[in-house]
Amino acid sequence: MRIYQFTEQPYPDAWNDHEGSLRVNLPNRKLDPKIAADLYHRYYDEWLLADELGLDIMLNEHHQTATCMSSTVIVGLSVLARQTKRARLLVLGYPIGHRPDPLRVAEELSTIDVISRGRLDMGFIKGVPYEFPASNQNPVGVMDRFWEAHDFILKAMTSHDAPFNWEGEFFHYRHVNIWPRPYQQPHPPIWTTTGNRANARVLGERGYVMATLGSGYNTRPLYDAYREGYMAHGRPAPGPDRFAYLGLVAVAHNEDEARRRGELVAGYLRSGSIVHLPFRNPPGFLSVEDHARMLKGQTPPRTLTRDGRVVDMRSGSVQDLIDAGILFCGTPDQVYKQLVEFCVYCGGMGNLLMMGHAGFMSHADTIDNLNLVAGEVMPRLKDWKQPVAQTAAA
Amino acid sequence: MTAVVDAPPCSLTVNGLRIETIVLGDGRPILFLHPGIGIEPEAPVLERLARGGRVIAPSHPGFGRSELAASMTAIDDLAYFYLDLVEALDLSDVVLVGVSLGGWIAASIAVKSTERLSRLVLANPVGIKVGDRETRDIVDIWSITDTEFATLAYCEPRSGERDYQAMPDADVLAAARNREATARFAWSPYMHDPKLKGRLHRIRIPTLLLWGAHDRILSEPYGRAYCAAIPGARFELIARAGHFPHVEQPDEFARRVLAFAGDASRT
Numbered sequence: 001m002r003i004y005q006f007t008e009q010p011y012p013d014a015w016n017d018h019e020g021s022l023r024v025n026l027p028n029r030k031l032d033p034k035i036a037a038d039l040y041h042r043y044y045d046e047w048l049l050a051d052e053l054g055l056d057i058m059l060n061e062h063h064q065t066a067t068c069m070s071s072t073v074i075v076g077l078s079v080l081a082r083q084t085k086r087a088r089l090l091v092l093g094y095p096i097g098h099r100p101d102p103l104r105v106a107e108e109l110s111t112i113d114v115i116s117r118g119r120l121d122m123g124f125i126k127g128v129p130y131e132f133p134a135s136n137q138n139p140v141g142v143m144d145r146f147w148e149a150h151d152f153i154l155k156a157m158t159s160h161d162a163p164f165n166w167e168g169e170f171f172h173y174r175h176v177n178i179w180p181r182p183y184q185q186p187h188p189p190i191w192t193t194t195g196n197r198a199n200a201r202v203l204g205e206r207g208y209v210m211a212t213l214g215s216g217y218n219t220r221p222l223y224d225a226y227r228e229g230y231m232a233h234g235r236p237a238p239g240p241d242r243f244a245y246l247g248l249v250a251v252a253h254n255e256d257e258a259r260r261r262g263e264l265v266a267g268y269l270r271s272g273s274i275v276h277l278p279f280r281n282p283p284g285f286l287s288v289e290d291h292a293r294m295l296k297g298q299t300p301p302r303t304l305t306r307d308g309r310v311v312d313m314r315s316g317s318v319q320d321l322i323d324a325g326i327l328f329c330g331t332p333d334q335v336y337k338q339l340v341e342f343c344v345y346c347g348g349m350g351n352l353l354m355m356g357h358a359g360f361m362s363h364a365d366t367i368d369n370l371n372l373v374a375g376e377v378m379p380r381l382k383d384w385k386q387p388v389a390q391t392a393a394a
Numbered sequence: 395m396t397a398v399v400d401a402p403p404c405s406l407t408v409n410g411l412r413i414e415t416i417v418l419g420d421g422r423p424i425l426f427l428h429p430g431i432g433i434e435p436e437a438p439v440l441e442r443l444a445r446g447g448r449v450i451a452p453s454h455p456g457f458g459r460s461e462l463a464a465s466m467t468a469i470d471d472l473a474y475f476y477l478d479l480v481e482a483l484d485l486s487d488v489v490l491v492g493v494s495l496g497g498w499i500a501a502s503i504a505v506k507s508t509e510r511l512s513r514l515v516l517a518n519p520v521g522i523k524v525g526d527r528e529t530r531d532i533v534d535i536w537s538i539t540d541t542e543f544a545t546l547a548y549c550e551p552r553s554g555e556r557d558y559q560a561m562p563d564a565d566v567l568a569a570a571r572n573r574e575a576t577a578r579f580a581w582s583p584y585m586h587d588p589k590l591k592g593r594l595h596r597i598r599i600p601t602l603l604l605w606g607a608h609d610r611i612l613s614e615p616y617g618r619a620y621c622a623a624i625p626g627a628r629f630e631l632i633a634r635a636g637h638f639p640h641v642e643q644p645d646e647f648a649r650r651v652l653a654f655a656g657d658a659s660r661t
Contacts, residue, residue, distance in 0.1 A: 133537060138581040140574055141467070278537050283577035292570040295558040 004058035005050035014066030053374035063134035081116035093125030097146035106156035118183035123191035140284030197225035204229025211244035216325035240350030262329035267359025332376035347389025413460035419444030427496030430576035442648030456575035473502035549608035606635035
């Protein structure tokens with residue numbers, strides 16, 4: 001099991017004064033650059049600690065939002081590629097369907113991979129609904145654009161003998177020949193996210209690392225769809241390293257303290273709905289069938305507990321979130337058991353994307369959380385043998 | 395070019411693309427191009443227009459129950475599609491009527507060829523850029539709520555209410571397709587083609603700009619600027635109507651269109 005420390009690099013003061021929308025249209029005068037500077041340095045310090053402790057590192061980006069001050073993941077990767085020594089550097093993700101210029105993406109990521117001496121994990125994502133008003137990229141057809149960008153980036157990273165030509169539906173170049181080429185051969189590992197079975201199967205066919213977020217005890221069907229796709233080409237069942245799960249983690253020496261931290265980390269989920277309503281569902285983001293179901297008021301619950309109880313991620317209690325496999329919270333022993341139970345349910349899950357900091361959680365709390373995870377939870381998980389599910393769950 | 399016309403409820407197949415089409419009445423062809431919210435067979439305006447000719451009201455490719463070709467990504471693609479449709483049906487002396495997004499398509503058709511057209515009616519059309527680069531001419535319909543949209547788009551906001559719970563599933567799906575298709579063609583540049591205004595001078599057939607006076611998605615100066623860019627175009631207001639005058643004042647809308655179509659002094 002690998003554990004990636006992740007924070008969205010929030011600007012928590014904004015929670016006190018947002019007039020109903022933390023994203024897209026919250027005026028940036030509410031950000032004090034001096035406070036932001038302190039926060040960035042603090043978050044990088046916490047990642048440097050993660051590197052020292054044997055954890056890996058995950059970064060992301062969002063735009064025009066107080067929930068995440070990382071507006072281009074390349075900045076964070078650039079800092080950490082040079083300053084860290086050993087951690088894998090996972091970007092999850094890079095919204096390549098939004099980017100005007102995938103050549104630039106290929107150049108940036110190859111450079112990061114070289115500077116870090118081959119520590120980059122390259123996660124490509126569609127992006128959340130609120131990204132579209134910010135980038136002005138058309139949500140209709142964004143996945144077609146995504147896949148063309150993906151194809152182009154891989155070709156740019158793996159072509160070494162002569163410039164090539166690209167005249168696609170979305171992107172046009174005549175002399176593609178990136179310098180530097182990536183450190184890892186043929187290219188850094190590809191990761192992505194999904195929330196639906198059809199896409200999970202496609203990712204399985206490609207063999208990419210598939211991450212899910214907020215799927216809790218509703219994750220197994222997605223993993224099984226991936227397994228079907230993976231095994232469709234005659235390969236043996238995919239190992240746990242093909243699966244990643246973003247979980248909130250709050251560990252402390254005693255349960256009361258852990259639950260206090262759990263409440264702080266859960267602030268991330270509670271902020272999810274604080275966004276101007278029309279930005280939550282831009283046209284074309286959902287399929288027309290799913291949008292029609294939404295108009296009819298038929299929205300299937302995404303998050304379930306182990307025993308099938310529906311949990312609202314945005315309003316559930318700490319206990320609800322623990323029961324749903326959204327939050328792993330307690331003493332090191334409790335968290336170890338929660339994670340093992342979850343991995344067994346998944347049929348193997350080898351990459352925990354650990355939201356070990358969120359919202360108002362203090363530096364001291366975060367440091368303690370990281371130390372406990374790295375010192376008391378991770379060693380036991382490394383010794384524990386993951387299952388490798390061969391088929392769908394019964 | 396050929397077209398296959400099925401029995402009602404009609405569908406037309408043009409260029410291999412099957413689109414649902416409402417056909418009503420007889421006589422001179424009136425091609426009605428709907429706005430982004432689509433068109434329903436029972437829309438009163440169609441029956442009123444059919445008193446003066448043969449109304450042909452297709453759902454644009456990707457809208458309603460019409461098929462979409464993956465290569466169609468711009469209003470120009472729809473304009474060329476309708477030029478093909480008019481040829482395939484061998485229509486001539488056509489009165490071309492478009493509302494809002496349909497007006498944009500109609501203008502985009504007319505700058506390419508008016509060979510088979512005799513009158514053009516643009517009702518509260520989008521499609522051109524009038525103000526400076528920091529002035530949004532057209533309200534961003536994807537950054538407001540449905541309630542706000544109804545308030546801005548209609549003289550009487552209740553005209554815009556939709557009860558999706560009570561609607562048949564197929565109609566809700568059509569509404570979802572209308573929303574997505576509008577974004578496909580109009581997301582960016584937002585609701586306009588930067589080239590169109592400079593081409594409007596090519597429209598040399600009698601043109602009427604009909605304007606729902608209470609439109610707050612577009613401003614009246616926007617409509618007047620549109621009108622001024624088309625040689626000899628006439629501007630007329632429709633009272634007690636907003637962005638969709640054919641919905642709120644179907645009688646008056648049809649009366650104005652048919653009066654303009656029959657006005658021989660304009661030819």
